[in-house]
Amino acid sequence: MSDISATEYLSRQQELEDEARKLMPWDPRSCTYEKGALRQQVFACRTHGNIGICYSCSIQCHTSCDIVELFTKRNFTCDCGTERDKPKSENQQTNEFRCQLRKNREPDVASLQNVYGHNFHGLFCSCNEEYDPDSSAVMLQCVLGAECNEDWYHDYCIVGKGKEKQGAKRKADEETLADGMPPLDSFDAFICWKCVSKYDYYFQKLMSHSLAEEVIAHRIQRGSLEEKDLSRSDKKRPIDDVTDGSIDYSLTLKHGYSKQLAKIKETLDKKTDKLYKFLDDLVPFLVNDDPVYEEPEDTATGADDMVSLLLQSSVQREQAVAGISAFNSLKTRLSEYLRPFAESGRVVSGEDINNFFEGNEKK
Structure with a gap:
C-alpha cells in the first residue's frame, strides 16, 4: 500500500x-408488484424463465441470476414471486419466499397485461442480437412500441444497412452515426418502421396535417440513403406525396412533440376524425407525457x-x-x-x- x-x-x-x-441510485427495498401496471425500469431474468422484474427485485431477489437490463416498458407489472416466476431448480423448497421483498410463500397471480418480446430473452433490434456494450453502434428505443414492444434498434438497422458494411467505417472507440441517420440532437423521440407500418393510415393523415412540421423531424427510409426532412415540407402537401408506400420508413419526433400533438388533437373532430381516435385511444401517451415510475432515492x-x-x-x-x-x-x-x-x-x-x-x- x-x-x-x-x-x-x-x-x-x-x-x-x-x-x-x-450505479445504485434508488432505494431497492420495495417491489412494484402491488402498484400494478407502471411505466418503469424493467429487467429480464433469463434464469427464471425470461420474466420481467422491477429494479428492486433485480437487486434483492435475483442477485445471482442472468439479468438483462431492458430500460423502460409501459404498463408492466413485476413478475417476481408470481406464477410466471420459475424457480432456478426443481429442488427449490416450497417454504422459501417467492419474492424476498413481498415475503409471499405462495406465488401471486401474474399480470395478464404484460407484453413479452425477444427483449426478455436478451435480444434486441430487427437483427435479433444481444446487446454489445463494446459496440460503437448507436441504439434508439421506439417510443410508440405498439408493434415492437418498445424495442431498441441499431442505427445501421434503422437505415437498412448491414452491420458488416457499417462497422468497417467506425473505430472501436468512436460513436459515429450510420449513413442516412439524422443528428441525434435534431430530434427527441424515435418511432420504428414496424410501428409506422402498422398504423400507416394514421401517420399519413398526421404527416398531411398543417401542423405536421411542428411534430415530425425526419422520415428515415430503410434500404435507401434518402432521408426526407418534413420540417421543410409544404404545409398543405397531399398525403399521397408524403410517401409512395414502397419503402418502409421510421419517424423521428421533434422536441416538445407532445404539446404539438395536443394542438393537432384540438383541431380534430372528436366524433368523426379517425386521427383523433388514434391519438386519444391508441397512443395517448404520445400526447400526454407518460412519466417513468422511480423508486424513492436511496436514503x-x-x-x-x-x-x-x-x-x-x-x-x-x-x-x-x-x-x-x-x-x-x-x-x-x-x-x-x-x-x-x-x-x-x-x-x-x-x-x-x-x-x-x-x-x-x-x-
Missing part, C-alpha cells in the same frame, strides 16, 4: 461511495449502509447482523485511528494501516 494522507484516504472513500450511488448515507443492504440480500439474518455489527465497529475504530493523522496533516503509510489491522486481529 502506497503512502497517502488521511485526507486523501477519506476523499477516495467518498469518491467510491459517490460512484456506487450512480443510505454511507458505505456501511450499502454494505448492510447487500449483506441482508445475500446471507442469513443472523450472519448479516453479526457482519454489520463487526463492520460498523471496525469503521468506528479506523476513524478514531485516522483522526490524529487528519488533524495534523500527517501521511498515513502502508505500515500504519497494517499496524491498525494487525492490532485489531489480536482483539
Whole structure:
C-alpha cells in the first residue's frame, strides 16, 4: 500500500461511495408488484424463465441470476414471486419466499397485461442480437412500441444497412452515426418502421396535417440513403406525396412533440376524425407525457449502509447482523485511528494501516 494522507484516504472513500450511488441510485427495498401496471425500469431474468422484474427485485431477489437490463416498458407489472416466476431448480423448497421483498410463500397471480418480446430473452433490434456494450453502434428505443414492444434498434438497422458494411467505417472507440441517420440532437423521440407500418393510415393523415412540421423531424427510409426532412415540407402537401408506400420508413419526433400533438388533437373532430381516435385511444401517451415510475432515492448515507443492504440480500439474518455489527465497529475504530493523522496533516503509510489491522486481529 502506497503512502497517502488521511485526507486523501477519506476523499477516495467518498469518491467510491459517490460512484456506487450512480450505479445504485434508488432505494431497492420495495417491489412494484402491488402498484400494478407502471411505466418503469424493467429487467429480464433469463434464469427464471425470461420474466420481467422491477429494479428492486433485480437487486434483492435475483442477485445471482442472468439479468438483462431492458430500460423502460409501459404498463408492466413485476413478475417476481408470481406464477410466471420459475424457480432456478426443481429442488427449490416450497417454504422459501417467492419474492424476498413481498415475503409471499405462495406465488401471486401474474399480470395478464404484460407484453413479452425477444427483449426478455436478451435480444434486441430487427437483427435479433444481444446487446454489445463494446459496440460503437448507436441504439434508439421506439417510443410508440405498439408493434415492437418498445424495442431498441441499431442505427445501421434503422437505415437498412448491414452491420458488416457499417462497422468497417467506425473505430472501436468512436460513436459515429450510420449513413442516412439524422443528428441525434435534431430530434427527441424515435418511432420504428414496424410501428409506422402498422398504423400507416394514421401517420399519413398526421404527416398531411398543417401542423405536421411542428411534430415530425425526419422520415428515415430503410434500404435507401434518402432521408426526407418534413420540417421543410409544404404545409398543405397531399398525403399521397408524403410517401409512395414502397419503402418502409421510421419517424423521428421533434422536441416538445407532445404539446404539438395536443394542438393537432384540438383541431380534430372528436366524433368523426379517425386521427383523433388514434391519438386519444391508441397512443395517448404520445400526447400526454407518460412519466417513468422511480423508486424513492436511496436514503443510505454511507458505505456501511450499502454494505448492510447487500449483506441482508445475500446471507442469513443472523450472519448479516453479526457482519454489520463487526463492520460498523471496525469503521468506528479506523476513524478514531485516522483522526490524529487528519488533524495534523500527517501521511498515513502502508505500515500504519497494517499496524491498525494487525492490532485489531489480536482483539
